[in-house]
Amino acid sequence: LQNGEPSADSSSSKLLKSDGQEMGGAWPGQAFSLQVKKVLFHEKSKYQDVLVFESTTYGNVLVLDGIIQATERDEFSYQEMLAHLPLFAHPNPKRVLIIGGGDGGILREVLKHETVEAVTMCEIDEMVIDVAKKYLPGMSCAFSHPKLDLYCGDGFEFLKNHKNEFDVIITDSSDPVGPAESLFGQSYYELLRDALKEDGILSSQGESVWLHLPLISHLVAFNRKIFPKVAYAQSIVSTYPSGSMGYLICAKNENRDVATPARELSEEQVKALNLRFYNSQVHRAAFVLPQFVKNAL
Numbered sequence: 527l528q529n530g531e532p533s534a535d536s537s538s539s540k541l542l543k544s545d546g547q548e549m550g551g552a553w554p555g556q557a558f559s560l561q562v563k564k565v566l567f568h569e570k571s572k573y574q575d576v577l578v579f580e581s582t583t584y585g586n587v588l589v590l591d592g593i594i595q596a597t598e599r600d601e602f603s604y605q606e607m608l609a610h611l612p613l614f615a616h617p618n619p620k621r622v623l624i625i626g627g628g629d630g631g632i633l634r635e636v637l638k639h640e641t642v643e644a645v646t647m648c649e650i651d652e653m654v655i656d657v658a659k660k661y662l663p664g665m666s667c668a669f670s671h672p673k674l675d676l677y678c679g680d681g682f683e684f685l686k687n688h689k690n691e692f693d694v695i696i697t698d699s700s701d702p703v704g705p706a707e708s709l710f711g712q713s714y715y716e717l718l719r720d721a722l723k724e725d726g727i728l729s730s731q732g733e734s735v736w737l738h739l740p741l742i743s744h745l746v747a748f749n750r751k752i753f754p755k756v757a758y759a760q761s762i763v764s765t766y767p768s769g770s771m772g773y774l775i776c777a778k779n780e781n782r783d784v785a786t787p788a789r790e791l792s793e794e795q796v797k798a799l800n801l802r803f804y805n806s807q808v809h810r811a812a813f814v815l816p817q818f819v820k821n822a823l
């Protein structure tokens with residue numbers, strides 16, 4: 527990677543080519559490139575290929591199985607939207623569960639809510655947490671917070687033992703190839719519904735409308751059978767494929783309008799919470815979808 531040499535590992539070289547190009551099987555015919563300054567860490571965990579490199583323009587970058595997960599420069603856009611859309615749609619979130627989220631960015635955002643009394647996190651891969659602590663300090667800054675209960679294990683299995691417990695559940699997973707495959711099926715969402723309290727809300731990483739519309743419409747369609755309220759939001763993230771990212775938001779309460787914040791933020795509050803992407807106007811706007819997306823959903 528660093529010197530134009532092919533990656534030592536075949537699974538990562540499959541996606542992240544020797545010139546730092548991300549070429550995904552999930553987005554054939556196109557590629558995204560970041561210039562690699564230095565490879566900081568590259569090992570295979572029990573679950574996936576884990577790479578951290580220093581880029582020339584986006585800071586340190588976390589890559590799993592050859593796919594960019596987070597860069598220091600633009601991570602706030604994704605982390606703030608995935609966390610704050612459900613949290614601000616909820617009037618009083620106290621107990622929050624994060625599935626995945628190993629870089630720690632979602633945890634950092636969840637803990638900005640004073641209403642939150644306890645956060646449980648279930649991440650499958652300890653190596654992701656360890657490299658985040660070492661190379662992504664701005665994201666992993668909250669792992670020693672006293673409100674956190676951290677489990678290492680599979681999110682799908684974890685949910686089987688938790689019923690009617692959480693106000694908000696956030697699935698910050700990788701793409702549906704590799705360890706996150708089980709987090710995209712109908713049975714996973716049924717477990718999420720059962721783990722949520724009566725007024726509970728969930729958010730899940732919802733892929734890109736430019737690349738994954740059939741998968742998104744499938745997710746929305748089966749969730750309409752599980753939840754009375756299903757909504758899809760989207761916004762921009764510079765280093766995700768096609769520059770867009772979707773967020774699937776479902777509520778158990780049919781009267782909950784998730785597109786409208788239950789708690790509005792003033793400009794002063796946005797500043798005090800150190801929000802760089804999310805505000806109440808962005809919240810509403812994210813649910814306004816282009817016609818081709820509306821037609822597909």
Ligand code: SAM
Binds near residue numbers: 629630699701707708
């Ligand atoms: N949303 C980012 C993206 O798509 O680019 C991904 C962020 S990354 C923090 C996603 C995390 O989900 C990884 O740390 C991965 O180890 C974790 N993960 C994948 N499958 C999981 C599973 N079945 N249970 C719990 N965590 C899982």
